[in-house]
Amino acid sequence: MPVRPSVYVDHHATTPLRPEALEAMLPWLASLAANPSSIHGPGRAAREAVEVAREAVAAALGALPDEIVFTSGGTESNALAVRGAALACREKVPGRGLVAFSGAEHAAVREAGLSLAADGFDPVELPVDGAGLPDEARLAPALDARTALVSLILASNETGVVNGRLPDAARAAHEAGVLVHTDAVQAVGKIPVVPGALGVDLLSFTAHKFGGPKGAGALWVRKGVRLRPLMRGGGQERGRRGGTENVPAIVGLAAALKAAVAGMEAEARRLGALRDAFEEGLLSHVPGVRINGIVAGTGSRLPTASSVTFHGADGETLLAALDLEGVAASSGSACASGTPSPSRVLLACGMPVAEVRATLRFSLGWTSVERDVAVLLELLPGLVARARSA
Numbered sequence: 001m002p003v004r005p006s007v008y009v010d011h012h013a014t015t016p017l018r019p020e021a022l023e024a025m026l027p028w029l030a031s032l033a034a035n036p037s038s039i040h041g042p043g044r045a046a047r048e049a050v051e052v053a054r055e056a057v058a059a060a061l062g063a064l065p066d067e068i069v070f071t072s073g074g075t076e077s078n079a080l081a082v083r084g085a086a087l088a089c090r091e092k093v094p095g096r097g098l099v100a101f102s103g104a105e106h107a108a109v110r111e112a113g114l115s116l117a118a119d120g121f122d123p124v125e126l127p128v129d130g131a132g133l134p135d136e137a138r139l140a141p142a143l144d145a146r147t148a149l150v151s152l153i154l155a156s157n158e159t160g161v162v163n164g165r166l167p168d169a170a171r172a173a174h175e176a177g178v179l180v181h182t183d184a185v186q187a188v189g190k191i192p193v194v195p196g197a198l199g200v201d202l203l204s205f206t207a208h209k210f211g212g213p214k215g216a217g218a219l220w221v222r223k224g225v226r227l228r229p230l231m232r233g234g235g236q237e238r239g240r241r242g243g244t245e246n247v248p249a250i251v252g253l254a255a256a257l258k259a260a261v262a263g264m265e266a267e268a269r270r271l272g273a274l275r276d277a278f279e280e281g282l283l284s285h286v287p288g289v290r291i292n293g294i295v296a297g298t299g300s301r302l303p304t305a306s307s308v309t310f311h312g313a314d315g316e317t318l319l320a321a322l323d324l325e326g327v328a329a330s331s332g333s334a335c336a337s338g339t340p341s342p343s344r345v346l347l348a349c350g351m352p353v354a355e356v357r358a359t360l361r362f363s364l365g366w367t368s369v370e371r372d373v374a375v376l377l378e379l380l381p382g383l384v385a386r387a388r389s390a
Helices: 019-030 041-061 073-093 109-121 136-142 166-175 247-262 264-285 316-326 342-347 368-387
Strands: 068-073 098-102 123-128 147-151 179-183 203-204 217-220 290-291 305-310 333-336 341-343 359-363
Touching: 019 247, 041 068, 041 247, 041 316, 068 073, 068 305, 073 098, 073 109, 073 217, 098 109, 109 123, 109 136, 109 179, 123 136, 136 147, 136 166, 147 166, 166 179, 179 264, 217 333, 247 264, 264 290, 264 368, 305 368, 316 359, 316 368
Parallel strands: 098 123, 098 147, 147 179, 179 203
Antiparallel strands: 068 217, 203 217, 290 305, 305 359, 333 341
16 A cells, blocks of 8 residues: 655655646546557647647747657666767767766766766766865866767756856867766756756756656757667657657656746745745754755755755664654665665765765655645654664
């Protein structure tokens, strides 16, 4: 039987499905089952649904419809961007055999970059500062005639820090003829994201981070940028991603994004106020707490994220205690093969291992309400004290 938490503060992991997305998807799940590549009437209707969704997604990003490639999610979008663009670039310019990515990237980007070593590339991981951002001095050595692509995350899934330096980094990369990809999985639907204004060449996102279905994502590809497809098949997605399109998921993605963008400004204010109330309450009532990602001169944070270090407490113990109270949050650790290990991203930011292990992430979303914050602030002082004495 499914377990519904009384307080869900793990929206950066995934968000509940928006009613607008469910309503859009239901006809395509229940009765409209044609293949969009079929030439009969139902097939044409499915094709029209995909293309209407593509136009809606493009409009939300200030982009062109033929710049949108639908995928199965953020991981595939990131892999298609990093591997597909790097391989296509080297085909055109054989000397470009280096790919760079920051130490704060999601594992999907990092692993895609590292995998290119098997294809003869030199993957380079760029060091980051305390906010998880590479500065110009750290970035410059990776931008030269050897480099095919650099990937820099737009907003951290762990701390919520938004990379305000990205447009400048993109300009510097383009001066060296280097393609720029950004993982915008945590940003799209939460803050305005316009690829053209960011100056990037490729931008990844996924539906389930803004109230759409799991298994649906997209990659924005600037007009003129070449990709080598990861999957070849029937030439779908203009030859960039083979395989029959997932019509229900695609229309759900578009509906969720439209809903998220329509109310984005007001929702950002609402969630930012909840986030601030939570952090202020923690700092007032729980000693030995630090909010991560607040570093002068680094720009803003997403209104949805609180990365909190509870000094002297074990994060996994605290997370389990919260779970028993019906609170769904997440740890500052990533699980590898079932064994908790310190967050690579927080370590890259210079945080000591003991502090990383004492860090939890609380992330808000469209279903979050004031009661969630009130319950957290009621529970955490006692739970933290017990975790510290364990």
